[in-house]
Amino acid sequence: MEIAQKYMGQGHAISSVLRVLNVERSTYYAHVNRSQQGKENIHRAGRPAPGLSYTQGGKPISDEQICEWIMEFLAGEGSNYGYRKLTILLRRRHKLKIKKKKVYRLCKEMDVLRPQRKLKIKHPRRLANNRIITGSNQLWETDIKYGWIHGEQRFFFLMSILDVFDRAVVTYHIGLTCEAKHLVQITQEALMRRQLFDKAEKPTIRTDNGPQFISHLFEEACTEFAMVHERIPPKTPNKNAHIESYHSIIEQECYQQNEFESYPQAYEGVSQFIQDYNRIRIHGSIYDLSPYEYMEAVKQGTVKAKQIKV
Incomplete structure (x- = not known):
């Protein structure tokens, strides 16, 4: 490195010297950085604040004037506003x-920043x-399965509640929308x-x-129904394995076997499949019985x- 610095001291370009000596710039x-360790640290600040802003017409406005306008907003209509909404007021009014x-x-310099809101977890997970x-x-396990209506070029939703022990679909919702209120209804x-x-x-x-x-509506319903609601950790579908298996079955044996042309056709086809699933379709995990047959046999x-x- 001493040789490189010698040639540079003679006025040769850094890039040329490093290329001739086959030394990487890094x-x-x-x-150089290591050689400067132990020396007095040099504070490199960013560029200083300009102390003004401009209007849309190009007129300069000092920061002092802007601070006065902010204080006026906070004393009046913007008393509950944070810096984002104060920015909007400055753009619109001035x-x-x-x-x-x-x-x-x-706002931070004037110590008028509003404290950041803390999220209140009403129903801890x-x-x-x-x-x-x-x-x-x-x-019980519940989840949502999408289906495709080919004739209408849109999706429909199937939300089911499945009993882990007997594998039966207790109830379900089929619709073009799937919201928390539907989950409360089928629960x-x-x-x-x-x-x-x-x-x-x-x-x-x-x-x-x-x-x-995770909606408040469903959590409140579980409290009202005196039910315990537990959620699986993210990216662990194996914790919901039974309804995932059911979704795989309905995908292969219903969705892929039918090309639905309309929502009524999809509704009828999926509803019929679920009835047959509960009453007729045998499961190897429950003695090659259907869910309803298994429930009766256990009884x-x-x-x-x-x-x-x-």
Whole structure:
């Protein structure tokens, strides 16, 4: 490096010297930086604030005047505004060409920044727990499956509630929209179908973290229904394995076998498939019985209930 510095001291260009000596620029500058360690640190500040802004017509406005306008807003209509809305007022009322970053700086210097809002978690998330399922109505899983209407070139939604023990689809919603209110409706319907609405012990309902499932409306409904709602961690569909398997079945055996031309046709086809799924379609995991046959066989004692680890 001493040789390189010698030639540079003679007026040769840095790039030419480094190229002749076959030295990388990064290696050279790293050496220079190391050689300067221990010396007095040089503070390199950014460019100073200009102290003014301009109107849309090009007229300069001092920061002092802008601060006065901000204080006027805060004393009147903008008393509850943060720096972003104050920026909008400055642009609209005084035709200033000003960025919200500068307004933030001025507000900070005047100590008038509003405290940042803290999100209030009304319903803290309860993570899915490992457990052993020994009977129906202990754990339900719910999720959403999209379907395609070829004739109308749009999607429809299927939201189902599935009992992990007996594999039956307790109830479902099919529609062109799928909102939290629909989830609340089918949850209430599922409790009524299983005659659990007035029972003390309710199933735990397990979901992923979709917007319908994390909504306040659904959490409030679970509290009202006295149900425990647990959510799987992100990117862990195996925690919702049973309804994911059901979705795979309906994709292969219903959606791919039918080209729906209209929403009524899709509604009828999917509804019929779910009825056949519950009553007719056999499952290898439950003694090659359908969900309803398995429920009846367990009730009659003709088969041994299978414990399920989730």
